[in-house]
Amino acid sequence: RKEVEQDPGPFNVPEGATVAFNCTYSNSASQSFFWYRQDCRKEPKLLMSVYSSGNEDGRFTAQLNRASQYISLLIRDSKLSDSATYLCVVKSSNDYKLSFGAGTTVTVRA
């Protein structure tokens, strides 16, 4: 079983729509959680950290469910520029390693 699993998508949504997707992680000792964004042929960039209480950053909302070991990302009022692959990333507290999911591809169409 992979450490981090994601629905690869693609999620094709119109501008202005809301899109949400999850990832699951297998290591219950995981302590830090992130969403990274990767544009086509570019490097991954941190989108946001995910906190236990859930957090928002503009149109983006991240949630963590430790009991079920999943993380979610919701994008409201989608923009064309939101088209990218979103990588779910998990890290144990006593470990430097980031475990990356394979990514969920989102395409926002006009």
Place this chain on the structure above:
Amino acid sequence: DAGVIQSPRHEVTEMGQEVTLRCKPISGHNSLFWYRQTMMRGLELLIYFNNNVPIDDSGMPEDRFSAKMPNASFSTLKIQPSEPRDSAVYFCASSLGGAVDTQYFGPGTRLTVL
């Protein structure tokens, strides 16, 4: 501030040739990571340095791969001899270090081995 710098951005070489990829981490960062990304396997950690010392090289595929970090501002990843299956995008990332820290990725080197 400059981010992580990698060179070359693209490399095309023939099987059997030596390939050297270079990375300059963000100034002040004490952790450096080399990753490989392919469609089939996604992002894989190859090696991790902390304060210029290799801490974990368990992700290095085989002896053909080697990495060095002679000082805090420079690291190399070498493949010798290269094989077609080494074709991938190689990313270098750096971080301040610590329990909860952000890794900043360089633009990557797209390697094609013919």
